[in-house]
Amino acid sequence: MEFELIATDPETGARAGLLHTAHGTIETPIFMPVGTVGSVKAVMQEQLKQDVKAQIILGNTYHLYLRPGTEILEKAGGLHKFNGWDKPILTDSGGYQVFSLSANRKLKEEGALFQSHIDGSRHLFTPESVMDIQRSIGADIVMAFDECTPYPCEYNDAKKSMEMTHRWLARCFQRFNETEPKYGYEQSLFPIVQGSTYKDLRIQSAEFAASMEADGNAIGGLSVGEPEQDMYEMCELVTGILPKTKPRYLMGVGTPWNILECIGLGVDMFDCVMPTRNGRNGMLFTTEGVINIKNKRWADDFSPIDAGLDGGSSNTYTKAYLRHLFAAQEILGLQLASLQNLSFYLHLVKEARKHIIAGDYGKWRREQMEIVKRRL
Amino acid sequence: MEFELIATDPETGARAGLLHTAHGTIETPIFMPVGTVGSVKAVMQEQLKQDVKAQIILGNTYHLYLRPGTEILEKAGGLHKFNGWDKPILTDSGGYQVFSLSANRKLKEEGALFQSHIDGSRHLFTPESVMDIQRSIGADIVMAFDECTPYPCEYNDAKKSMEMTHRWLARCFQRFNETEPKYGYEQSLFPIVQGSTYKDLRIQSAEFAASMEADGNAIGGLSVGEPEQDMYEMCELVTGILPKTKPRYLMGVGTPWNILECIGLGVDMFDCVMPTRNGRNGMLFTTEGVINIKNKRWADDFSPIDAGLDGGSSNTYTKAYLRHLFAAQEILGLQLASLQNLSFYLHLVKEARKHIIAGDYGKWRREQMEIVKRRL
Ligand SMILES: [Zn+2]
Ligand SMILES: [Zn+2]
Numbered sequence: 001m002e003f004e005l006i007a008t009d010p011e012t013g014a015r016a017g018l019l020h021t022a023h024g025t026i027e028t029p030i031f032m033p034v035g036t037v038g039s040v041k042a043v044m045q046e047q048l049k050q051d052v053k054a055q056i057i058l059g060n061t062y063h064l065y066l067r068p069g070t071e072i073l074e075k076a077g078g079l080h081k082f083n084g085w086d087k088p089i090l091t092d093s094g095g096y097q098v099f100s101l102s103a104n105r106k107l108k109e110e111g112a113l114f115q116s117h118i119d120g121s122r123h124l125f126t127p128e129s130v131m132d133i134q135r136s137i138g139a140d141i142v143m144a145f146d147e148c149t150p151y152p153c154e155y156n157d158a159k160k161s162m163e164m165t166h167r168w169l170a171r172c173f174q175r176f177n178e179t180e181p182k183y184g185y186e187q188s189l190f191p192i193v194q195g196s197t198y199k200d201l202r203i204q205s206a207e208f209a210a211s212m213e214a215d216g217n218a219i220g221g222l223s224v225g226e227p228e229q230d231m232y233e234m235c236e237l238v239t240g241i242l243p244k245t246k247p248r249y250l251m252g253v254g255t256p257w258n259i260l261e262c263i264g265l266g267v268d269m270f271d272c273v274m275p276t277r278n279g280r281n282g283m284l285f286t287t288e289g290v291i292n293i294k295n296k297r298w299a300d301d302f303s304p305i306d307a308g309l310d311g312g313s314s315n316t317y318t319k320a321y322l323r324h325l326f327a328a329q330e331i332l333g334l335q336l337a338s339l340q341n342l343s344f345y346l347h348l349v350k351e352a353r354k355h356i357i358a359g360d361y362g363k364w365r366r367e368q369m370e371i372v373k374r375r376l
Numbered sequence: 377m378e379f380e381l382i383a384t385d386p387e388t389g390a391r392a393g394l395l396h397t398a399h400g401t402i403e404t405p406i407f408m409p410v411g412t413v414g415s416v417k418a419v420m421q422e423q424l425k426q427d428v429k430a431q432i433i434l435g436n437t438y439h440l441y442l443r444p445g446t447e448i449l450e451k452a453g454g455l456h457k458f459n460g461w462d463k464p465i466l467t468d469s470g471g472y473q474v475f476s477l478s479a480n481r482k483l484k485e486e487g488a489l490f491q492s493h494i495d496g497s498r499h500l501f502t503p504e505s506v507m508d509i510q511r512s513i514g515a516d517i518v519m520a521f522d523e524c525t526p527y528p529c530e531y532n533d534a535k536k537s538m539e540m541t542h543r544w545l546a547r548c549f550q551r552f553n554e555t556e557p558k559y560g561y562e563q564s565l566f567p568i569v570q571g572s573t574y575k576d577l578r579i580q581s582a583e584f585a586a587s588m589e590a591d592g593n594a595i596g597g598l599s600v601g602e603p604e605q606d607m608y609e610m611c612e613l614v615t616g617i618l619p620k621t622k623p624r625y626l627m628g629v630g631t632p633w634n635i636l637e638c639i640g641l642g643v644d645m646f647d648c649v650m651p652t653r654n655g656r657n658g659m660l661f662t663t664e665g666v667i668n669i670k671n672k673r674w675a676d677d678f679s680p681i682d683a684g685l686d687g688g689s690s691n692t693y694t695k696a697y698l699r700h701l702f703a704a705q706e707i708l709g710l711q712l713a714s715l716q717n718l719s720f721y722l723h724l725v726k727e728a729r730k731h732i733i734a735g736d737y738g739k740w741r742r743e744q745m746e747i748v749k750r751r752l
Contacts, residue, residue: 037701037704042708044689044711044712068700075678082694082696084697313422318452320444320458321459325413328443331707331711332418
């Protein structure tokens with residue numbers, strides 16, 4: 001994997017780049033739709049490409065390991081073959097889900113014991129097993145197995161957790177380097193910076209991650225309940241340490257304004273369930289602001305869902321129709337809202353990229369901040 | 377509206393035709409996907425056109441009247457404008473839903489009093505109001521307000537019900553002829569033949585419907601629980617009486633084999649919720665037979681969902697992936713299953729039409745009957 005830095009914004013730390021993977025090139029900054037079990041909820045793969053213009057999607061190792069399982073994924077020839085998505089894929093390490101979703105988890109130096117949230121079956125994730133699982137899934141970018149601390153977190157707990165995450169990280173790289181990709185194309189392993197909201201821990205963790213000299217680096221443990229200002233502060237601190245020549249991925253972030261802010265701090269990659277999850281609840285992110293499409297005021301608004309987006313269903317279906325679909329609890333409502341929000345997120349990062357290259361990202365962002373936060 | 381009869385099968389009574397409407401020409405025999413509230417569940421309008429190759433969809437007057445309501449539909453400029461489907465639409469009359477879905481319904485000579493299944497609000501449907509509502513919806517083909525008898529039904533009840541349906545039919549035509557379409561294009565009203573499973577009533581009802589000299593005729597009150605043989609018998613009796621020069625629509629039917637059988641009896645139009653509803657439950661109709669995609673045997677079957685269909689998602693997604701989506705309860709599973717079943721239904725009637733024109737429908741149907749009923 002190779003990362004080309006194309007431009008850096010003079011006012012902010014925003015960067016535009018090209019990330020070359022075995023499944024194609026990604027233009028950064030980029031937002032990655034979340035495809036938990038290998039499907040971005042309510043969106044077809046061809047719509048992801050043509051309407052949303054997604055360049056890379058994310059899969060969850062925890063979910064894919066439980067269903068369909070590595071045996072089926074290997075028989076299929078990896079996740080790309082299994083779900084028919086032939087562009088880049090990134091998988092997380094399962095750490096976050098083990099701690100947020102599974103039952104009776106027990107943390108040991110060896111790894112994490114947990115029970116499946118589906119059938120209660122018992123499983124052990126270790127840094128080694130998680131590398132093996134991600135070899136079987138076959139994502140282009142795979143993540144180190146880490147512990148994601150909750151917020152708030154006592155200093156000593158955060159420190160202990162980070163230290164274990166670092167020991168696990170070393171084991172991840174060892175296993176990863178000892179094993180070969182299974183499907184004939186290269187995979188890259190990203191370390192994850194932890195350290196909660198403690199500056200000294202974040203610095204230490206960023207330095208440790210950087211020392212791995214990986215193809216890219218991730219920032220975890222943010223957007224877990226801390227004030228936005230803390231998130232930005234930690235993010236800035238960490239991007240200041242991570243190598244400039246490698247892509248930086250801020251995990252699980254966030255709102256459109258979070259993304260605009262963190263692009264300015266030098267982040268290149270984002271993922272979040274917000275556009276799809278909030279979309280399914282009727283919250284639309286648009287080029288004019290935030291809409292609650294269930295609101296009665298849209299009942300006779302026959303303007304397009306979002307005229308500011310080029311083509312696609314956001315242009316051809318109306319707000320009144322989408323509002324009706326939500327009122328009648330039609331599945332098509334979930335589909336159109338998901339398409340709108342993902343299209344908007346991809347549009348936003350594409351516009352950001354244009355302005356980074358043009359050198360006026362700072363000015364553009366100040367205008368956009370007003371708009372994307374506006375409630376219509 | 378004009379109906380051109382292109383070919384009649386020499387062995388069976390099957391017909392191939394062209395039905396010209398204000399929103400385009402429909403090749404018959406045809407299957408019409410059901411779009412209850414103006415959305416075919418889990419399928420986007422462009423997919424209906426491009427993947428499914430639907431030529432006409434159905435809307436339910438009862439549902440559209442309750443939500444979004446005629447006021448919104450009129451403001452939008454009719455259902456075509458509201459939902460963005462610019463090809464032909466047919467609306468049923470709401471009779472069936474009033475009797476199957478609403479609460480506290482009371483039948484009077486004037487019409488049907490009922491309570492909404494959504495909010496309990498009280499409404500009165502009369503032949504006149506139902507014509508007015510369908511003028512507001514603006515479907516190309518609208519249906520007379522009728523009472524659909526349950527099965528079994530005592531002879532005297534069936535007779536009384538049919539007689540009221542006939543009196544309502546006369547009132548429907550009177551109101552329809554006194555009013556103008558609202559959106560500048562022609563609408564056609566079809567009478568509905570009732571009479572339960574009683575031959576003399578069906579004959580009487582078919583003759584009464586035929587006397588209306590409408591642009592087309594519908595057969596109602598079948599596929600409501602009676603043995604298949606009774607349905608076929610009633611259908612044959614009625615198509616023998618209805619004018620040959622007008623399209624015949626068998627309402628709410630049915631399985632692929634029901635459709636093949638009834639095409640042979642001279643039916644030109646069909647609708648049914650079965651492909652979408654059963655699809656959402658994991659039952660797939662394919663060119664190789666019927667599949668329960670939830671079954672474990674598909675877990676590692678990486679063949680296309682249905683290689684016998686041209687292009688579309690049925691060709692690009694695998695059975696194993698679709699099975700996984702159902703296991704993980706992903707919305708995309710409902711989307712793909714709905715697309716498969718509707719694509720198959722439309723494929724089936726298209727093939728039937730080819731063989732009617734080629735003059736070997738009887739032979740082709742005997743082969744197909746084996747296949748479409750087969751459980752894989
Ligand atoms: Zn998130
Ligand atoms: Zn049916």
